[in-house]
């Protein structure tokens with residue numbers, strides 16, 4: 001390549017270089033000094049000398065979360081052709097139809113595929129009317145809205161966590177979660193509205209659970225959101241995804257399972273201090289965050305029952321996953337985890353003795369309300385044998 005090199009004023013160039021060096025030393029020195037005396041220094045946790053965020057590259061976290069999320073990124077138009085979403089390219093539309101076959105665990109023939117692709121919102125509503133009674137629709141909407149409000153907070157919480165995680169890989173991972181929670185919120189909203197029933201407000205328990213999580217300190221939000229709320233979400237999606245018209249929940253389920261694994265993967269690279277992990281105060285804070293879960297499930301009991309799901313099988317299924325994830329992330333040790341599971345089981349049985357005339361003691365903690373084969377396989381991967 002031949003360039004016609006232009007003449008420059010060497011003196012001016014030298015002055016500019018020296019001026020920059022002096023200002024650079026001053027701004028960085030000032031910010032370093034300010035942060036050392038407890039004032040706000042550099043705002044970005046960014047290390048421009050190494051072209052990385054503070055904490056380093058964390059390629060493993062990037063691979064496990066960011067890369068995987070992109071690989072599994074799904075578009076609403078493919079899963080809900082009747083919705084208002086137009087987020088697929090023509091090529092993606094063709095590919096998605098084949099993938100949907102695999103997800104639905106059955107092969108559609110060409111004609112069925114076309115039918116599926118053409119399904120309009122009117123036809124989708126007709127399908128809901130055919131498949132569900134008014135009371136059943138109300139139950140589905142109540143349960144889905146409870147987690148729909150959770151998706152709004154998941155979006156807020158994951159975005160608010162961005163300044164609190166270290167490394168390039170962890171930020172890339174969390175950014176994908178922000179994107180997926182945004183999608184979950186807007187897609188869930190449209191799905192719920194298709195039922196034609198006014199979605200209920202947040203219950204007081206959801207309000208306390210979600211506000212408590214959003215207001216909690218730094219990485220405690222990982223516990224409140226990725227472990228607690230996501231386990232509830234995962235279990236709801238796993239319990240409802242085999243119902244007619246709700247097949248898209250399998251895709252939500254897949255995303256949430258990845259989100260629940262993030263704290264353990266993150267703390268493996270950036271361990272919590274002993275104080276953060278197990279001081280009496282942090283435990284009490286986490287317990288306080290978790291407490292509204294139980295009355296929330298009790299409140300949902302009539303709606304779950306309407307769909308044939310025992311609220312305490314559901315609660316056992318959720319809390320076993322919460323305990324497992326807390327153990328993996330280092331919030332609990334083996335002994336505490338076993339004690340926590342026993343305690344929940346006692347509490348559930350005590351409540352059932354009070355409210356169910358023929359109650360016989362059961363091990364609710366070994367119950368599994370996730371129904372789909374694909375969903376159970378995904379959970380086995382995240383939770384191991386449980």
Ligand SMILES: [Fe+2]
Nearest residue numbers: 151154181184
């Ligand atoms: Fe979500």
Ligand SMILES: [Fe+2]
Nearest residue numbers: 154230256259
């Ligand atoms: Fe999530």
